[in-house]
Structures are given as C-alpha cells and as structure tokens.
Amino acid sequence: MRRNRNFIFLKDVAGLACTAFGGPQAHVAMMLRLLVAKRRYLTAAELLELQALCALLPGPTSTQTITAIGLRLGGPNLAYLTLLIWCLPAVIIMTVAGLLLSHVDGGRTAQIVQFVQPVAVGFVAFSAYRIAEKVIHTKTSVALMVAAAMVAYFFQLPWVLPVLLLAGGSVTTLRYRKHAIVQDKKPLQVEWANFGLWLGIFLGAALLGHYTEWLPMRLFENFYRNGSLVFGGGQVLAPLLFAEFVEFKHYLTSAEFLSGLGMVQALPGPNFAFASYIGALAMRPTGLGTTGQLVGAVVGALGIFLPGIFLIFFAIRFWDGLRQYRVVKASLEGVNAVSAGLVCAAALLLYHPLADRMLDMPGCPPGWRLPLNPLLVGITFLVLLWERIPSVAIIGAALLAGWLVG
Template identity: 85%
Template sequence: MRRTRNLIFLKDVAGLACTAFGGPQAHLAMMFRLLVHKRRYLTAAELLELQALCALLPGPTSTQTMTAIGFRLGGPNLAYLTLFVWCLPAVLIMTLAGLLLTHFDAALTGRLVQFVQPVAVGFVAFSAYRIAEKVIQTKTSVALMVASAMVAYFFQLPGVLPLLLLAGGAVTTLRYRKHAIVPDKKPIRVEWANGALWLGIFLLAAVLGHYTQLRPVRLFENFYRNGSLVFGGGQVLAPLLFAEFVEYKHYLTGPEFLSGLGLVQALPGPNFSFASYIGALAMRPLGGVGPQLLGAAVGAIGIFLPGTFLIFFIIRFWDGLRQYRVVKASLEGVNAVSAGLVCAAALLLYHPLPDRLLALPGSLAHWHLPLNPLLVGLTFLVLLWERIPSVVMVGVALLAGVLVP
C-alpha cells in the first residue's frame, strides 16, 4: 500500500515538473492544488510551514519544499527520488539548449509561452485565495498578511523574504500562552551528519577549486558555493552567475547568458536548472559532446546538492522543535506572512506581462478588451470549478501560443 502511494506521489511530482511554470510561488500554487487539495498528502498549514522553513534556508525554495514533502511521506529514499524526478525535465531541456544553442530562437520561445505567463499568474492568485481561506483566522493574521504583502511588493530585495517570515513569527510568538502545553514532549535529537556533510563539501570544494585548474572541479565549486549562499531563488541567482561566468570568467557571452535565462523562465520546474545550461557551455573549450554533458551534470549537482543537504539536516528535528508552544505560536505568523507573500507574488508576476488587446467581433469591433486580465480571471474561475487538471490548462495555453500569431 505504501509503495503504491509513493509511486503515485512520484507520478504527481513528474506531472508538476512538466507543468509547473512561473517560479517558486507558482510552483507553490500548483503544489497546493494537487498535493494538498486533491491528493491530501499533507495539509495546507503543513505545506506552508515547509515552504516557509525552506524559504529561510539558502538554495532553491520550491525544490527544497518538494524534497521535504517526499521526506515526510517516505523518508530519505523517497526524498532523493522526488528531487531527481522534479529536477530532471528542466535539467535535460537546459542541457539540450546548451548543446544546441544556435538552434534556439528567442522570439519563438517568447511566442510559445505568451499565454502560459498569465495562466501562471492565475495559479498564483488562486493559491493566495486558498491559502488565506485556510490559515487566516485572526485579526493579527489578517494584519500580518496585508503588511507582508505590501512590504514584499514595494521592497523587492533578497533579504526581505526571510526577514518578513522571522518578523511574522516573532509577532505571534508573544501569544504562545494561548496554545496548549504538549504533554510528554519527545526530546529533540539533532543528527549532524547532513549539516557536517554540507560544510565539509563546501570547504573541500573551496580548497580544490583554488589549487586545481581542472574545469569540472572549478565549476562544481562555483555552483556549490552559489547554491549554498544565495537566498531568494532564481531571480537572485541569475545576477550572481552573470557576474561570475560572463563578466569575470568569460565562459559565456552576454547574449548566450540572456538566451538561456529567457529559456529557463519559459520552462516548468526549478529555475536553478539554469546551472546545467551554463555548465554545458562552460565546457566547450574541451571539445565534443561528452565534456559538455559532464559540465551540465556538474552544474546541476553542484547547484542542487547544498540545498538538499540543508533541508535534510533541518527536517529531521523540525517535528520535535514544533512541539514547543513558542514555536507553534510562531507558525501562525509565519503562515500569515506566507499568504501575504503569495499575494504580492501574484501582483509582481502580473506587471511584466506585455499589454495585449482582444478585438471583439462584429459591430463591437471598435472595442478592445485587455487580454491578460481576462486570462488571469478565467484561470482563477476554472481552478475554482475544480474540473480541469492543471496540466490540461497549461497544455492549452502552450497550444494557443503555437497557433496564435
């Protein structure tokens, strides 16, 4: 029975990996719909807790969240399989893009995803609605949700997200006496293996990267270091990789970097898969497909591995930690801030969408309706109807991008 459930879960993860467009907040929206609302692998509050916990750590938030869910359901083995299945489609496509760079047309890519982008915003807006419905239950939560949404919207800085989560938790911690005392608390057992492994590889890679000229080793050190230190997701990672691999090391040209960045934004799955594209192009001087494939693999492993070690380290004692009233009280504020961040994400993702007008037929031809708000609203209503799977909606949006000039 458990094995069957794990296989179904991995199938669901594969479906999300092929349809979850729009970055971490859109990923959260689709996780919420499929894993919480439809499959009930975990509750809305549990998903928000895991997402907030991962947001406080460096690394790819949505990847760490998905890995943590796999760990909760089936332990380390299922977690590693979850990580592999979640990352594989985007990594393969970005590796292929690195091998066949000259065959990719940026204009064609933009046309293909022109309708996927507003659909992704609709997913995020629906996620904000569902999350608020589930976790906002007090005036304090409402205030924290609104305040965090406003701060995240007006101050788009890497450190804002973890600071907001910590501040929200601190506010509701003051009300810890309203929570019941958990009798017979289990002692917290911290297993240091994964934390020590993360730090050991970090130091070893730094030493080897300094003393060797082997490009695969240096690439691994570059990506492992960035994956260990970057907060805020792919949006923060991109300028760091540009500075290192384009401006400093000249492994890529500026247009090559921007072409890959545009492509990864158009793909489902984790944006950190961009590292496999850079790794493939960085190995071009060695000649042949083999070194480029090695570079792509090194890039993907280096960028995803540190975040995996960190979430494996934290998740093992998180359940013990959340037994305490102070921690439990803080989760109310963390969940409220998380809801606010999703609200802000819906607005922030909408703004970059280009203006498109829809001409009405017949005698109303002189009227033009804004297309993107219609698509966002239609997506929200279809999700509320709960009859059409997310993969079908994304597939229709992609097909429309092919057919509509």
C-alpha cells in the first residue's frame, strides 16, 4: 500500500514538474491544489509551514518544499527521487538550450507561452484565496496578512521575506498561553550529519576550486557557493550569476545570459535549472565539445541544488520536535498569516510585468475592447474554483492557444 502511494506521489511530482509555471508562489498554488486538496498527503497548514521553513533557508524554495514532502512521506530515498523527478524536465530543456543556443528561436518560444503567465497569476490568486480561507481565523491574522502583503509589495528585497516570516511569528508568539500544553514531549534531537555534509562540501569545494585549474571543479564551487548563500529564489540568483559568469569571468555574453533567463522563466519547474544552461555554455572553451558541455550542465545542476537539499534535510529532522512547544505553535499562526500575505503580494507583482493586450469584441463598435490579461486571470480563478478541470489541462490549453495565435 505504501509503495503504491509513493508511486502515485512521484507521478504527481512529475505532473507538477511539467506544468508548474510561474515560480515559487505559483508552485505552492499548484501543490495546494494537487498534493493537499486532491491527494491529502498533508494539510494546507503543514504545507505552508514547510514552505515558510524553506523560505528561511538559502536555496530553491519550491525544490526544498517538495523534497521535504517526499522525505516525510517515504524517507530519504523517496526524497531524492522527488528531487530528481522535479528538477529533470527543466534541467534537460535548459541543457539542450545551452547546446543548441544558436538554433533556439526565442521569439517563437515567447509566442507559445504568451498566455501561460496570466494563467499562472490566476493560480497564484486562487492560492491566496485558499490559504486565507484555511489559516486566517483571527483579527491578528488578518492584520498580519494585510501588513505582510503591503510590505512585500512595496519593498521587493531578498531579505524582506525571511524578516517578515520571523516578525509575524514573533507577534503571535505572545499568545502562546492560549495553546494547550503537550504532556508527553519527545526530546528534541538535532542530527548534525546533513549540516556537516553541507559544510564539508562547501569548504572542500572552495579549497579545490581555489587551487585547481580544472574548470568543472571550479564551476561546481561557483554554483555550490551561490546555492548556499542566496535567499529569495531564482529572481535573486539571476543577478548574482550575471555578475559572476558574465561581468567577472566572461563565460557568457550578456545576450546569451538574457536569452537563457527568458527561457527558464517560461518553463515549468525550478528556475534554478538556469545553472545547467550556464554550466553548458561555460564549458565551451575546454574544447571537449558536447561531452564537455554536458559535464558542465550536470555540474551546474548539482552545485546549485545540493546545498538547499542538505540544509532542509538537516532542519526538517528537528522541526517536528520544535513544534511540540507552545511558543513555536503560537508562532506558526503568525507565520501562516504572513505566508498568505506574501502570496497575495505575489499575485499583484506577477501581474504587473504582463504586456497589455486588448481583445476586440465581435459585433461591437470600434473601441469596445476587453483587457485580455485580467480576463484570463479571472477565468483561471473561476475554473479552479469549479474544481473539475485538472491544472495540467489548464496549462495545456494556454500553451495550445499561444501556439495557435503565434
């Protein structure tokens, strides 16, 4: 029975990997719909707690979250399979893009995915509605949600997210006496193995990267260091990689970097797969051809994803022990409220960059036109509210429409 559940979970992860467009906020929206509402692998509050914990750690938040779910359901083996299946589609596509850069038609790709972004915003808006419905129960939670949404909207800085989560948790911690005392508390045990593994590879890669002339080793150190120190997801990672690989080391041109960045934004799955594209292009000077570029892509993917995975494996093992304490339980009310506010802000922030498109109304006088993007966002929200059409069908319809129009 457990083996069948694990197989179904991995199939669900594969579905998300191929349809979860829009970055971490849209990813959690789809996880809520599939993994929580449909499959009931965990509750909405548990998913938000995991996402908040991952957001406090460096690394790719969505990847850490879905890997942590796999760890809880089936242990380390299922977690590593989850990581592989979640990352593989985006990593393969970005590797192929690195190998065939001169043949990639960026304009055609943009046409095909032109309707995916407003649909992704609809997913995020629906996620905000569902989260608020499940975790907002007090006036304090409402206030925290609104305040967090406003701060996140007006101050788009990488350190804002962890600060807001900590601040929200601190506010509701003051109400810890309202929570029941756990009588049989399990002793808090911290297992340092994964932290030691993360730190050991960090220091070892730094030394080898400094003293060796072997380019794959130096690339692994570069990506592992960035994956260990970046907070805030792919949007924050991109300028760091640009500064290191374009401006400082000149492994890529600015045009090559921006082409890859635009492509990864249009793909489902983790934005950190961008590292495989950079790794493939960075290996061109070695003269090893396709083989060398494939090595660079693998090194880039391993270097960027492994630090966050080691850290979440370390943190999650004592997280359940921490949740026994009333102070921690009380803080989770504020963390969840802030998480809801962050998703509300994300829906607005993701909507702003969309190009304005107007839809002519047949049979009406000239000038009678409907704004297409708000219409797509609203239709997506209503379809999700209906709960009869799977997410993959909605994304597939958006891609088909883009292909037909393009």
